[in-house]
Amino acid sequence: MLRITSAQINPTIGDITGNIALMLQAARQARDEAADIVVFPEMSLTAYYPGDLLDDASFQARVEAGLAQLLLATRETPKLYWVVGAPVRRAGIGKPFYNALLVLKNGEQVLQYAKQLLPTYNIFDERRHFEPGPDVTRVLRVGDVQIGLMICEDGWNDDGQDYVVNPFQRLADAAPDLVVSINASPSNIGKREQRHTVFGAACARHRLPLLYVNQIGGHDQLVYDGASFAVDAQGVVVYEARRFAEDVTTLSFDPVGRVFVQHDGAALPTVPKAGLPTMEFYRQQIVLGLKDYARRCGFTQAVVGSSGGIDSALTLVLAVEALGAANVVGITMPSKFSSEGSVSDSVVLCRNLGIRLIEHPIKSIVSAFEETYAASFGETLQGLPLENLQARVRGTTLMEFSNRFGHLLLTTGNKSEVSVGYCTLYGDTNGGLGLIGDLYKTEIFALCRHINTTAGWELIPAAIIDKPPSAELAPGQKDTDSLPPYDVLDEILKHLIEGDRLAHAEREHADAKMAELRAVPEGMALIVRIQKMIARNEYKRRQAPPVLRVRGKAFGSGRQVPIAAVQYA
Template sequence: MFRITLAQINPMVGDMQGNLALMREAAAKAAAEGARMVVFPELSLTGYYPGDLLDEEGFLDAVDAALAEALAATRATPGLHWVIGAPLRRSGPGKAIENALLVLQDGEERLRYAKQLLPTYNIFDERRHFEPGPDVARVLRIDDVRIGFLICEDGWNDDGADYAVNPFLRLADAAPDLVVSINASPSHVGKREQRHQLFAAAARRNGLPLLYVNQVGGQDQLVFDGASFAVTPEEGVVFEARRFVPDTVTIGFAAGRFLDAQGRAPAKPPVEGLARMAFYHQQIVLGLSDYARRCGFRRAVVGSSGGIDSALTLALAAEALGPENVVGITMPSRFSSSGSVDDSVALCEALGVQLLTHPIREIVAEFERGFAAATGVAAQGLTLENLQARVRGTILMEYSNAHGHLLLTTGNKSEISVGYCTLYGDTNGGLGLIGDLYKTEVFALAREVNEAAGRVLIPLAIIDKEPSAELAPGQRDTDSLPPYPVLDDILKLLIEGRRLGAEEWAEAHARVAALRATPEGEALVARIHKLVARNEYKRRQAPPILRLRPRAFGSGRQMPIAARHVF
């Protein structure tokens, strides 16, 4: 039986020494378990994605040095083949770097393959830095097994719809016994099932078993969920590694079948993955914990308004970082209800989070007096509402500066879409946890957090109350916006469209079509479209947002600020 170790590691971009340490640890485990090959993710030496670090002076020299160390490290595991990913220099016309896969053994390079399909859609921009590899298949014989290799996107074009080249078809012509694909495939809702369907179809069409090894961990806005898997032409997905955690596991391969350590068929994973809210929950917690760790933060601070958005952000932060490392600050104004302050107290007590109180009534009044004296105009309406938000944002940044906490912004996707937020106020912060959740999803995830905890962490009074910014007397969100279920359907179609899952698209499309059947509904849809376009300038200045859905704000949706939009 040919043994292969899937090294689903959590590398950090640029930390080549740290990434090498993870590789050495996984390789040692593989060698101890009798593996002949250990497979690491795409660009595992540098982490995915280095971006313009690839252009920085000295970066490729550091890659060369780390690669030399990796070669030397393979001598400590005699006979074990290391499959790693790295950016490598190349010669000839075009870009000077390629996204490469290397097979190293006993201090020597046994095989090199350059990624052919370089994605430039959604969050990806690999053609910015890399030159595509030649249209050739690379196969290596180890013992009596012929192994072909692919890198991530190379396996996503088997239907030939997106690129003129199909590396999978070329590899099938070479007739390997097994295909190994190394990947850095970011996670979003539905992505696991999409991978399974696509690669099961490709394996069946080409008659080739395949091993898919993915990265895990958070990197800026992206979260990689791991969930590496094995697929056969006859049975589809027959094995899956753990999700959202590093996992180094050895499996067997013989006669076109994958086997467990005892030589038996492994337990097949369920067709359906996590429920949607459980998925959001795990993805956000991993994304925040890695973002904070990699940026050097141990603690976080959140403005606690007593509303659902800040409550959910506090609960997720407490889970990711530990409640002792999270601070909430409530900043009541003359428009704040006593219930909101009481709800903040109950929330933080349930979470075990410290809550500080910093009233802003007098601060805002002083600003009002100064503004009126200087301009002869009273601060009122939107000016006064935004003033309160900016005072709160300044206090939160003051605390962050004084104590070194990461400030988490609390805006959701619905509000960010239409600009229902204040620049330099509630948009202040270093990371947004729920900025890719529509408001209706925020409520659902809050309930899931309570259910997962087995007790009420987020008080039902917060979940059930009518949303309000509390910046004016009697203010409610519906004074400015349609009900959130209506707004969210309009936004889903506008922002994500056909990227939505089939069921979600059909539901949103049917409801919006019914809305547009009336003049009032058509006018509402047009108004929302204009609000989304008009507020691009706010989103451009907002903190990064953890990506949860197929199309998130940030690098995944690049829109001009100054443009004429056709609705």
């Protein structure tokens, strides 16, 4: 019987000493549970993904020192094999590094395997720094068990559709008893189920059991959910680690029956086929993303502009869940166009959340701008410039507070508005991080209702959820004055921005709406208008804060579109 520890840890990019400490702590647990081998995620030494830090000579030196430190650490557990991930320098023509898997034991390197398939799509750009590993199989013998080894993307091409090379097939040809895959697989809606489908099919095809160990944690825009798992030789997922939390678990593997059991020999509990409900997934992904972003950037507190609208309300709720009520501040900044509910609804919400709400009226500040503008330029400030001025005064006020008191400013734009530029650059786009920037407006409403349902009361007041969305920058202004209804707009945006990356049901729904619109001239005109709005506002998105990614295609590193280009003729 082989005892194998899945060490799903939360490493920090560049914190090599801290990451080694996490690995050593997990290895000690593995040793105490009489494990033979402990498995860490892909690039566990540096965390995934260090990006252009790999070009920095001082970082390269720290990686080399970290590898030496890691070897020393393994001497504390002399009987235990460590499977770790790290960038390893290579010689010859090509990129300077391999994305490598190393097997270490008692101060020695036992084995090295270099990742063969380097993703360069969506959010990935590994070919920028790494050279593909040679088309070879690496198998580790531990006692009587032969363990085949691979890294993340190597296991995603068993259908042969994306790469010429199929490392899973090559590994299967070596006939191991068990496959171990180390991974840094970022999370988005449906990703857990996709992993289970892809690896379950490969395991069933080759009649091979597999242990898949994933990273967790928030890293800038990306969140890794963990959810490490084991699959039996029939392709059935028989074990799953926690989601959005560190999890170090020792399993036993019987090489004769090729089955996984708990480390004490008891049967594993059944793994549910369905994961978290969509809204709960969004909630947990965003909360972990904010926790780690704040922690890693040195923030303990956050500030949000509280407009009395649904976007700022949801942002405040998620911020409180991540950081605690004592560490979140709301600021309401009414103008002469603000409705009564702008302040009163904010007061009720912040009272419900137990957070401090500061009122900072901007009417006199805006008036001063209007007067000096008229004096300098000989005309009245009105229309769009006046609307944007109010947003920029609010943005400046929030940045002043952030600068003075050290709070992280959270921007409150949603994906629907950000897509079409329904936001003010240097105004409501100010901030360090966007929590809801990958959620469409219809999803904002749904998540607020979900939060109230799970709370068992109106944590977010119904008045906020039910009021017609408005920027409140002009008399009687409503979002629908400038945009189509959100249930229509969101389907157009899903089709144009995410397309094939949508889940099947979402894609069908979006395609049906697009077909309906294309059938009439006014619908076709609306589609063209939205296409142009998306293209025209790329420059805003480039200057906006990063947003936490929850869907298959998010603005940011995963969508590289030029600003100065003719996208739609």
